[in-house]
Amino acid sequence: MEAVLEQVEQLPALLAVSRSALVRDWDALTLDRALEWGRYFQHLHDRFRTRPRLREALGRRLRRGQPSPLLGFPHLGRCPQLLGLALLENRALPPAACRRLIRGLLQPAGAEAGPEPRSLALLARRKAASRLLALPSGPPRTPEGMAPQLRTEAQLLLSRLREEVQEAEPAGEAAGRLRWLSGVLEELPQPRAFEVVAAALLLLLRPGSDAEQAGDRGRDGKSLDRNQASATGDEGVAGLLLSWLLGNLERFSAFCLFLPGSLLVSLAGHYSQLSRPYLDLLTGWGSRLLYDPLQGRWVKSCLDKAELSWEELRERFTCLCQGSALLRGQTQAALKLLKARDGDFTVCGLSVWTDLQMEVEEYLRKEAKR
Template structure:
């Protein structure tokens, strides 16, 4: 077994060389040896995937490899694709070796014997999908967080996260993989993808539940099983998001308040943390009697203006009944702790509660008036 572990450590070197200028000296024989090593690593994956102890040992050895911090046991199963794609994108590969590579990918050993495509067709589909997602984006015609490209990226993230769960079988391994992937994305984009993924989990579960009810009226066994899996996936996304206060603060500043209110209405962990964060931001506002309004007391600490803070609380109060009650209860508690003032300018929480309550009353009045007209 120690020999196998030593061989597995060479996977990172194989991937590095496949993307380097060293391949300019490769001939067809060298290329064949590289592809044989890739298929050997895939064979190890197929052989040990059902043996947790050996699988974990291989995964630990792979994670030591540099400069590929994201290597793990599932990488072994994708090794032929990873090496093939690296060589296809490497312009240093000589023409003769490139033609040999194409022939190998078109007719890989054992082609057609398995249920999954493992050759050029799979690489072509993935490359086409990557090119399609990289096309210049047109002005979005849908709400923030619902752009097709963002939805596709979020769905891909969810699919890969579920695959990691099936292959790795432990939440810690999934979380390590998730952290590595998201840290490679620019921070605003990572936040948008995570938010879209969390929204997709709730939208998908709602549609599935409705479909189950349409089919048999009361049977929700399938829905409950999928809901449990979605709950685990959402828990991993929330663990990454809420595990770092600076990251969560940047997440809330990056996204529209309407999307944050939607997520807060479906994830209690997020709603509590979001309210705590808004409380911290509101505590840095001071009332300026000359201007007659709340202003930032310290520009390096006060993240939101009075208007922005009010808009965020307003969105929360326009969410679900539970979220609205939770938000108003938090504001009432803060108002009481601040002295329970009923005069403007003495407590930011009193003023927020009055304005948010007024907005809610105006909305209810409009609804009643509309119903009377109907």
């Protein structure tokens, strides 16, 4: 077993070499040997995936020599694809070795181990999809109104995260999965990453209707078990996305600035982990507004800072008060407490929280009369 562990420890180096200029010296024999190692690592994954102790040992050894532990046990099962894609994108690979690589990838799926096709066509489709999904779309509003490209990219991310949650070792893998997710999302421009995460969280709100689950429950117990397993997996996926958002205050602030208030209220209404941090963020922004007596209005203390204006802050609090009963209660209680801490004034212009509470309540009264 120690020999197997030592071999697995070499996977990061193999992938690093396949992306480097060293491949310019590769001949057909060297290429075949590298591809054979990829298939061997895939075989190890298939052999040990149902044995938790050995999975954990392999994953731990795989991460040993990495400066940033982005690779884990699940990557062994995708080693042929990872290696093939790295070599296809490496222009240093000699033409003869490249032709050999393409011929190897074009082998029929039945000629290779594993249930999934490992062909060049699959890699090409994934590459083409990544190019297509780079097109701009704008923030998602609802699952139904989501742009097709954004929906597809969010679905791909969810599919990949579900694999990570299902296959990852139980011991200490949460941090590894979070590092992997951070690495993926950091490759996207920040506004695009926020769009994808918001879209993924929206899609998780409707993995299957209650009617569908009730129908499955009536058909057989196995369907019920599958639904329960799926729900548990989606909880883990949502937890990863929320951990990525809330793990960095600057990132979460940018996320909340970028997305419209109505969408944030929808997310906060379904994901309770978001409601309090979002309310705290709005409180911090509001506390930095200053009253300008010449203009008769609240203004930003630093115009160059990316924070909300008075009008935007009022709109965000109004949206929260129009959300679920829980959100509305939290928001109104917070405004009342902030107003009291600020002196409990009833005159405009002395406390931002007095003015905000008065305007929000006036707006809600008007809406109630309609």
